[in-house]
Amino acid sequence: MRPTQAAFPATRLRRLRSTPAIRKLVQETTLTPGDFIWPVFVRDGTGVVEPIASMPGVNRLSVDKVVEAAKEAYSLGIPSICLFPYTDPSLKTEDCAEAWNPDNLSNRATRAIKDAVPEIAVMTDVALDPYNINGHDGFVEDGKIVNDRTVEALVKQALSQAEAGADIIGPSDMMDGRIGALRQALEAEGHENVLLLSYAAKFASAFYGPFRDAVGASGALKGDKKTYQMEPGNSDEAMRLIERDLREGADMVMVKPGMPYLDICRRAKDMFGAPTFAYQVSGEYAMLAGASERGWVDGEKVMLESLTAFKRAGCDGILTYFAPAASKILNG
Ligand code: PBG
Secondary structure, three states: OOOOOOOOOOOOHHHHHOOHHHHHHOOOOOOOHHHEEEEEEEEOOOOOEEEOOOOOOOEEEEHHHHHHHHHHHHHHOOOEEEEEEOOOHHHOEOOOHHHHOOOOHHHHHHHHHHHHOOOOEEEEEEOOOOOEOOOOOOOEEOOEEOOHHHHHHHHHHHHHHHHHOOOEEEEOOOOOOHHHHHHHHHHHOOOOOOEEEEEEEEEOOHHHHHHHHHOOOOOOOOOOOOOOOEOOOOOHHHHHHHHHHHHHOOOEEEEEOOHHHHHHHHHHHHHHOOOEEEEEOHHHHHHHHHHHHOOOOOHHHHHHHHHHHHHHOOOOEEEEOOHHHHHHHHOO
């Protein structure tokens, strides 16, 4: 749609910007705590709040502290919390069996949150990298990341998460065919209301660096993830992936990273109209939080501006480490 407008001075677009009241009236997109999914890092222990050096302000939390975080999120109006486990290196193996252990860290945290704050939607991560001795999201055979055997393992992992009470399952692995396999397994096992938020268009990005520190996967990773995550220059391929995942049974789709990929978000929303999310990833957080720490940018302002940009680009919601800080400001 092209707006029609008279020529100057009949049209003076600055009239619409002349006071805070008028600006508020014509603001096209707004941000609320209801737009956020808050990713949190879980570790073993009790009473542990362990700072992550490359993500100032973000901590690894033991299960009891994650429960406190979930309560805080709920009271701030944040609808969902997303769990990422920091797995003890001794539990990382080639067969990744810890991924579907009913009592692994992620499942223990899910049960504890659902016990204490059942109203909050718990999202969990499906991928083998936290449990894999070589840091990849799939099994490695002869130096190659194998697809179909990985999908079978992802199904076991997702079912253990659904059993623990996960509301939203987020496959972040980028294997082919996993959404269909997960949807079928969830239906067969009586989990027909468990949602799938597919990391459908996930790019092979250097912006994931601080996350890999946070979950302890940096040291482990051999090589890169380019045979399964996308080439940053591609956009048509992102649309094919999103269409495929929606057809296989994804309820919601995600673009990741966020800020450098807002064109993909807009295109996806326009093309499919499905619930569309973006992940403002660890490196994006680190840039903003790090520059703010040094006094180079106004931290609060760049946080809210960056999050508003996702809404403007068509996103229904945002996974962001800023969720509690932004919500506190938005709630006044
Ligand atoms: C891996 C996974 C990654 C992130 C979420 N799940 C990293 C990767 O693909 O290597 C990144 C999140 C972030 O950077 O904040 N399954």
